[in-house]
Amino acid sequence: MLTIGDLSRKTGVKIPTIRYYEQMGLLDAAERSEGNQRRYAAPERERLSFIKHARELGLTIEAIRELIDLSAHPERPCEEADRIAAEQLTAVREKIEKLRRLEKELKRIATRCAGDQIKDCYVIRALAHHDMCESDH
Amino acid sequence: MLTIGDLSRKTGVKIPTIRYYEQMGLLDAAERSEGNQRRYAAPERERLSFIKHARELGLTIEAIRELIDLSAHPERPCEEADRIAAEQLTAVREKIEKLRRLEKELKRIATRCAGDQIKDCYVIRALAHHDMCESDH
DNA sequence: TCATTTTCTATAGTGACTAGAGATTGGCCA
């Protein structure tokens, strides 16, 4: 059996985060030692790795909770799981698009300043007036 | 003089957000009517537009506060302002890079599922095992 | 046995808002 510290080292998930996941219902309430400390075995470690990987891919706690619930029913159709992944892909693509628009404007704003005093600073002026922007964002 | 509602409509910044910016020190404490309601004139409106545009470009409240402080000293060199913009550009580019890596993996995960039951679902398996990923993320 | 490390619970803080409750004020119409 692993202590919470062991589990933390093996998975790379910080101890308070493991407890937080338990509180959020992503991890089942852990078994306890005689002295009330959490003890873990392989299945919990696997689930935590799943959670960690899903979080690294940007899925929300709520989405991960749904996926875990789905995993408990191996015979059911996997449409829901596929939909969650597809939605996350869409969300990531939308974020990239937004950031690309920001990057375009910021590149101009951050590289075009020729003045050396605040009162002539292109950065300050460009931030004050969206009409200096080339597109919406 | 504009009421907070007028200012909100003209700038597109919600009323509670305007009060929040005042609390955070981005807007000076507003003038008040006899009945203690906030009243605004053109300079406050311009500052709020500045704040809004900067927020739309992803700058933090803290960065905006610095820029506003700098604006109060028109004769000073604008290096600091230029640095803030450059840092924001760098931050945006890093976010894009991270998201692009996620997109690559998510595209594979979200489009490769052929099974129709949870127990065969590629999404669930791929989330459980990072070694199925093509790169780090 | 003692000291050190680990773990426990509970609470508060992060950033940038957003939502609500309950009390006042403003402006319009009769």
Added chain:
DNA sequence: TGGCCAATCTCTAGTCACTATAGAAAATGA
């Protein structure tokens, strides 16, 4: 001038996914 309703006021709490702290208890090693 009264009445009414929308707008505004302050204050508190909620959001998300953690992270940090305090003070107490348990586990480990010499």
